[in-house]
Amino acid sequence: MSCGLRDVMELETLGCPGVLVASGAFAQAAAEQAVLLGQPALRHVLVDHPVQDRTDDELRVMAGEAVEDLLRAVSP
Amino acid sequence: MDVTGLEVLDPTAERDAAERPLAGRDAEPRTIALLDIRKPRGDVFLDELEVLLRARGHEVTREAKPTFTRPAPHDLRRDIAARCDAVIEALAD
Amino acid sequence: MELLALVKHDCPVCDQVLPALDAAGVRILSQSGEAETAEQARRLGLRAVPELDEELALSERFDLEAVPAVLLLDGGAETGRVEGLHVARLAALAGRAGVSLDLQGLPEQRPGCASRTRDPDVAARLAARRARADGRIRSRPIAIGALEDPFEALYERGLTDGLPVVPPTAERVTAMLEHTSRDPQDVVGELAPYDGPATVEKVAVNAVMAGCPDEALPIVLAAVEAVCDERFALHGLLATTHPAGPVIVVSGALAQRIGMNAHGNCLGQGNRANSTIGRAVQLVVRNVGGGRPGREDRAAHGSPAKVGLAFAERLDETAPWEGLAQARGVAEDETGVTVMALEAPRVIVDQIAREPEGLCASLALALESVATPRLRLAFDAMLLVGPEHGRILREAGWSRERVQDELFARTMSPAGELVRGAGGVPEGLDPRWVSDPEMPVGKFAAPDRILLSYAGGDAGLFSMVFGGWAAGEIGSAPVTMSVAPWM
Numbered sequence: 001m002s003c004g005l006r007d008v009m010e011l012e013t014l015g016c017p018g019v020l021v022a023s024g025a026f027a028q029a030a031a032e033q034a035v036l037l038g039q040p041a042l043r044h045v046l047v048d049h050p051v052q053d054r055t056d057d058e059l060r061v062m063a064g065e066a067v068e069d070l071l072r073a074v075s076p
Numbered sequence: 077m078d079v080t081g082l083e084v085l086d087p088t089a090e091r092d093a094a095e096r097p098l099a100g101r102d103a104e105p106r107t108i109a110l111l112d113i114r115k116p117r118g119d120v121f122l123d124e125l126e127v128l129l130r131a132r133g134h135e136v137t138r139e140a141k142p143t144f145t146r147p148a149p150h151d152l153r154r155d156i157a158a159r160c161d162a163v164i165e166a167l168a169d
Numbered sequence: 170m171e172l173l174a175l176v177k178h179d180c181p182v183c184d185q186v187l188p189a190l191d192a193a194g195v196r197i198l199s200q201s202g203e204a205e206t207a208e209q210a211r212r213l214g215l216r217a218v219p220e221l222d223e224e225l226a227l228s229e230r231f232d233l234e235a236v237p238a239v240l241l242l243d244g245g246a247e248t249g250r251v252e253g254l255h256v257a258r259l260a261a262l263a264g265r266a267g268v269s270l271d272l273q274g275l276p277e278q279r280p281g282c283a284s285r286t287r288d289p290d291v292a293a294r295l296a297a298r299r300a301r302a303d304g305r306i307r308s309r310p311i312a313i314g315a316l317e318d319p320f321e322a323l324y325e326r327g328l329t330d331g332l333p334v335v336p337p338t339a340e341r342v343t344a345m346l347e348h349t350s351r352d353p354q355d356v357v358g359e360l361a362p363y364d365g366p367a368t369v370e371k372v373a374v375n376a377v378m379a380g381c382p383d384e385a386l387p388i389v390l391a392a393v394e395a396v397c398d399e400r401f402a403l404h405g406l407l408a409t410t411h412p413a414g415p416v417i418v419v420s421g422a423l424a425q426r427i428g429m430n431a432h433g434n435c436l437g438q439g440n441r442a443n444s445t446i447g448r449a450v451q452l453v454v455r456n457v458g459g460g461r462p463g464r465e466d467r468a469a470h471g472s473p474a475k476v477g478l479a480f481a482e483r484l485d486e487t488a489p490w491e492g493l494a495q496a497r498g499v500a501e502d503e504t505g506v507t508v509m510a511l512e513a514p515r516v517i518v519d520q521i522a523r524e525p526e527g528l529c530a531s532l533a534l535a536l537e538s539v540a541t542p543r544l545r546l547a548f549d550a551m552l553l554v555g556p557e558h559g560r561i562l563r564e565a566g567w568s569r570e571r572v573q574d575e576l577f578a579r580t581m582s583p584a585g586e587l588v589r590g591a592g593g594v595p596e597g598l599d600p601r602w603v604s605d606p607e608m609p610v611g612k613f614a615a616p617d618r619i620l621l622s623y624a625g626g627d628a629g630l631f632s633m634v635f636g637g638w639a640a641g642e643i644g645s646a647p648v649t650m651s652v653a654p655w656m
């Protein structure tokens with residue numbers, strides 16, 4: 001779990017805005033993780049949990065619901 | 077979870093924020109990298125994101141980590157940062 | 170009047186005294202953790218588990234040396250104490266509080282164990298906490314995430330010179346601040362380009378990062394004071410494309426006391442004080458002033474000397490003169506620093522000269538070529554005379570001024586050789602100002618613009634020349650400060 005936010009932190013350091021998509025179960029861990037990595041403002045967007053047993057159509061709907069937040073996270 | 081690490085004193089004149097710097101967000105990202113962490117079902121989610129982002133006029137490149145169990149390799153990160161204006165990493169669950 | 174006892178769990182003398190204190194209902198606080206205290210109480214069969222001295226606050230307030238400690242308090246103020254086991258004294262102390270202690274069967278006297286507040290790590294933590302509470306330390310804390318490597322974390326926040334730094338914890342900074350009697354909030358000076366105020370505290374934070382020995386702090390403070398001086402012109406020095414940076418010469422007994430190197434390899438690696446004092450000053454310039462390479466610092470190449478360069482003068486029986494700082498006004502019994510905007514040093518070889526005139530002629534060749542022989546009056550320089558060369562000057566009895574006069578005279582050349590285009594070299598004097606090609610033109614504006622310092626190993630027929638940056642009013646002048654006000 002910590003790998004994803006760590007990647008985003010390293011990419012931000014390299015000058016590339018980033019955002020992690022994580023399932024809702026990850027909400028608190030994500031906030032803590034960001035502090036542990038030294039940047040509480042690291043961006044993440046949550047999608048409904050669980051993910052593994054979703055149908056393809058359900059996943060596409062989740063993507064549609066997340067895309068605006070994701071773009072906002074990496075834009076001015 | 078214990079979130080406290082080492083605390084040090086700020087050596088600067090304290091004009092700037094103390095946290096690690098985030099990348100600048102100066103313009104709408106044109107090229108967006110979709111980075112697959114390689115957990116099952118993430119690819120379906122990312123395929124749809126790619127469709128949606130292209131429809132909005134963004135260029136999209138698809139990348140993948142070798143495994144979700146470790147951070148992305150340095151080369152991959154440097155490559156993404158060099159070629160892309162933003163990155164969306166998915167899907168961690 | 171009431172009694173207060175402080176104990177810890179891993180102290181056999183505390184074990185001996187606790188039952189009597191417990192039986193008499195004395196208020197007892199433990200310096201140990203919750204689990205250890207409970208275990209001790211259980212082991213000794215105490216009626217009550219002692220409270221915990223949270224953050225060792227009371228132990229620190231009463232400045233305990235040893236436990237068990239029994240204090241007699243009157244409205245919170247101490248009116249008596251016994252540290253360790255002294256049956257008679259304890260009985261008397263308890264008596265003043267109207268308490269009777271059953272100390273039968275105990276040895277008359279046993280020293281206790283060291284209070285936990287005396288444990289070095291604990292003492293350091295408490296000292297840092299006290300410094301923050303007193304307002305001696307005011308820097309904003311930077312929280313490094315538990316998942317971050319502290320060395321990478323400091324680098325990634327842009328706080329280093331590219332090399333790893335020692336994480337400046339409050340404990341380390343507090344310990345370093347012990348080495349100046351100055352108030353940590355005194356402002357040493359303001360640093361270009363953003364007028365960042367360098368307080369004694371901020372200098373200490375950066376000195377810790379540089380890896381300075383704590384005793385070096387007064388020298389770093391004096392050097393920062395010099396860099397902030399208007400005459401040093403730090404703003405211009407940062408903004409120039411020229412490679413010069415601050416070079417620090419330390420003259421006086423303090424240099425030796427703190428372990429600086431004035432002998433072999435004094436400009437090289439291997440000596441902690443030499444390697445870190447200059448670095449501390451450059452970190453202050455970067456972090457407090459905001460002058461960073463590639464941004465405010467415009468040097469085209471810079472030099473290894475810009476990581477930091479400081480050395481001590483060798484002021485022993487081999488020295489031809491008094492110290493550079495002393496020649497520039499610092500009292501004979503004080504240590505001084507001279508900070509000059511200089512490029513990295515270059516060697517001057519002369520293995521033949523035996524007389525001072527000849528040696529000076531040799532040294533003059535190198536001095537004249539500072540930056541380029543073709544530019545005149547624009548640069549100052551520092552000559553670091555090595556001992557084998559210094560001996561020639563000392564044995565001839567040449568004073569500092571005599572040497573400077575000789576070097577000044579021998580760095581003249583005819584204008585015709587210096588004019589643009591002469592010898593096919595485009596650089597040089599503007600021909601409009603050259604009316605007489607025979608007219609001698611000095612390299613330096615005056616003899617005292619060639620600063621002389623003395624250091625180095627016993628063997629080696631070398632001296633070193635450091636070229637200056639823009640001289641005089643348009644540029645930077647060397648600045649000398651006494652270290653005494655910073656002790």
